[in-house]
Amino acid sequence: MPSAIHLVPLDTTTKHHDHDHHQIVIGVDGHAEFEIEGLGGSIAPLSGCIVPASHVHYYEGVGDNRHLILNLPPTSFPLAGAQQELSRLFDAPLFFSLDEALTRYLDFLVQELARLQEGAPQPLMHQDMLASTFLSCLNVRMQPSRQHSSGLKRIDLDALDRYIQRHLSQRLNVAHLARQACLSEAHFNDCFRRQTGITPYQYLLTRRLRAARHLLLSTRLPLSEIADQTGFSSQSALSHAFRRSFGHPPSALRRPTPPTILTSDG
Incomplete structure (x- = not known):
């Protein structure tokens, strides 16, 4: 095409x-x-x-x-x-x-x-x-001229995870993560891809979805508030991302389990 x-x-x-x-x-x-x-x-x-x-x-x-x-x-x-x-x-x-x-x-x-x-x-x-x-x-x-792989900086993912956790509700983007690592956005993307095999955006989205899943399972917060706390711009944005990642909507985690029906032998 x-x-x-x-x-x-x-x-x-x-x-x-x-x-x-x-x-x-x-x-x-x-x-x-x-x-x-x-x-x-x-x-x-x-x-x-x-x-x-x-x-x-x-x-x-x-x-x-x-x-x-x-x-x-x-x-x-x-x-x-x-x-x-x-x-x-x-x-x-x-x-x-x-x-x-x-x-x-x-x-x-x-x-x-x-x-x-x-x-x-x-x-x-x-x-x-x-x-x-x-x-x-x-x-x-x-994408400014890329540095050779020998000059790529190793990113401290533990420190990056702590930063993401502290600021998750603030609509983080890749530019924020790059500044935290003291790198230009283009260089940060290169370093991150070589180190993890995925893009920074994919990594950040995964962290958001995991946090949302934890809140769904451990609290009764409404979905709109969970979306706000995990950096999604709306409840619908969270729902679509959740469905694509986990194969079911967020509401599926809160559906009550049907009661077990016991039968007697007479």
């Missing part, structure tokens, strides 16, 4: 779904609200978000709006072969802003899409090439 670029308005009622391709959403006109597996943020013109494949996300356009949507299957040209390194952009959900140079490229993309909609001929892989250029430029800005 090739990549695809669309310029569309987002529905002004809240929708949610997930899909098996990566996605980048960029504001052109108007605003939108996004929540991606518990990470919430706003998109204004010249800002956007990264939605990794299989991540449940809620979204809602605000008033009149237009957003540029890049749909990127993991095996599409912009993420395959020699460009496979660009797939690291989708390690975790992320909100970002465009600098002046990327703003000019966004203007070009919008004009190019308008030209194609007017019936201009579209060469084979044209949208793939447009998406590939954008991803490469975004990657340069978000």
Whole structure:
């Protein structure tokens, strides 16, 4: 499946779904609200978000709006072969802003899409090439030159766990963890992946879900309060993440066990 670029308005009622391709959403006109597996943020013109494949996300356009949507299957040209390194952009959900140079490229993309909609001929892989250029430029800005593995710092996971536990209700993100480790976010991501085999976002989400599971089993707190105490932006965000991780909704842990019926031999 090739990549695809669309310029569309987002529905002004809240929708949610997930899909098996990566996605980048960029504001052109108007605003939108996004929540991606518990990470919430706003998109204004010249800002956007990264939605990794299989991540449940809620979204809602605000008033009149237009957003540029890049749909990127993991095996599409912009993420395959020699460009496979660009797939690291989708390690975790992320909100970002465009600098002046990327703003000019966004203007070009919008004009190019308008030209194609007017019936201009579209060469084979044209949208793939447009998406590939954008991803490469975004990657340069978000993933500064990486240090060789010999220079990667070993992260104190015990200290990081204590920090997460103390601040879990504060909507922690990867940038907070990187600052705690005294590393740039890009270097922290590299160190963490090499040391643990997973991304910092996956690690943080696991800690949130374990804490939520403990509170479900050991307290009678309402689910909305548990979501707040474990850093999820809403009760629904916790429920979706919980179901994806454990295969059942949080409420399943609180359903009473049916009583055992004893029978006599007469």
